[in-house]
Amino acid sequence: MFKQVFLFIALLAFAVNVAACATPTAAPTSAPVKVVETKVVEQTKVVEKVVEKVITPTPGPAAPKPGSIVINGAGASFPYPLYSRWFFEFAYVNPAIRVNYNPIGSGGGISQITAKTVEFGGSDAPMTDAEYDKAKGVQMFPIVAGPVVPVYNIKDDAGKMITATLKFPATALGDIYLGKIAKWNDPVLVSANPGVTLPAKDIKVIVRADSSGTTYTFTDYLAASNPEYKTKMGGANKLPKWLPSTLAGNQNPGVTALVQNTDGAIGYVEISFAKEGKLPYGSVQNKAGEYIIATREGVQAAMADFGNDLGDKLVASIVNGPSKTTYPISTYTYLMIYMDQTDCVKGKAMFEFFKWAMSPDGDKFAASLDYVPLPDAVQKLVEAKLSKVTCQGKPF
DSSP states (O other): OHHHHHHHHHHHHHHHHHHHHHSOOOOOOHHHHHHHHHHHHHHHHHHHHHHHHHHSOOOOOOOOOTTOEEEEEEEOSTTHHHHHHHHHHHHHHOTTEEEEEEOOOHHHHHHHHHHTSSSEEEESSOOOHHHHHHSTTEEEEEEEEEEEEEEEEOBOTTSOBOOSOOEEOTTHHHHHHHTSOOBTTOHHHHHHOTTSOOOSOBOEEEEESSOOHHHHHHHHHHHHHOHHHHHHHOSOOSSOOOOTTOEEESHHHHHHHHHHTSTTEEEEEEHHHHHHTTOOBOEEEOTTSOEEOOOHHHHHHHHHHHTTOOTTTTOOOOOSOSSTTOOSSEEEEEEEEESEESOHHHHHHHHHHHHHHTSHHHHHHHHHTTOBOOOHHHHHHHHHHHTTOEETTEEO
């Protein structure tokens, strides 16, 4: 009995020991750590993906393509050198806007803005009441001022071109265009130019063939300075009935070319065309009796003579002012637009261009090309009127 009990106890102890040896001791927790690390790595990846979505900007609308907004204008050739430079430079300010301008003359500019075939027109001549009636809602904006100069091509008896700055007495240009002064050695011209030997050569008179603001300014001066011219020819006119003997060229470039190629010729152009064409131009006797050659200061004096009372239409003649320093054949040049635009994209683009053109950035190009920026008082009038431009009745 005792042996059996002992054997039972021994077997029980052995079984316990075997069971203990068969059951593995808890090992280091390497596998669970791996699982935790994997979860951390996966969570980090998720966080990184979320962050990427937050910081990546949502694509906006595509920027307008260069030249995608096209504005068309037509009119005066007088300001064309400046407009060309402005349009070129403004393309760097806003590449989306492209401006086209056809220098067909002031009359053409008024006709085209009236017909609404262009977004803006250019003119050196104020619109008449009849023209306003046909273009309801059009507003003229003076943009710069400049001089019209008498240019000539005279060869002396030896065939050499006379480059001296000739003096033209107050009534002389009117008498030339009336046919009263027909020779270059006329006593009136010889007396005014004692240091120049003028030949006994016919004066060949060159005029504009088209309806022209430059002609309007020139005839405005002729009428103001020569009573006989005013009586026979009337006042300022874009397209006068000249003498049959005159030669005619289209726009300022056409007149420049005719004078260049015609011995004995006289014509009238905006000063930058005279300089570009290397043509001599004269000094003109003003109302105070002084001979004045066209300069920035002379045009500034002309604007000052007539002040800033341009009325609601923002137009004024500035020829033959009373000051001693005034250049007498000076003019504003105007841009014409409708006060209520129908195409808001193009209207806003024009609004942006006009503001830039009248800023110091635009003014510096005007001065470099012999155009004269507006006086501060006049510019404020223009800005005030420009701020009232709308599109479909709503302000920009």
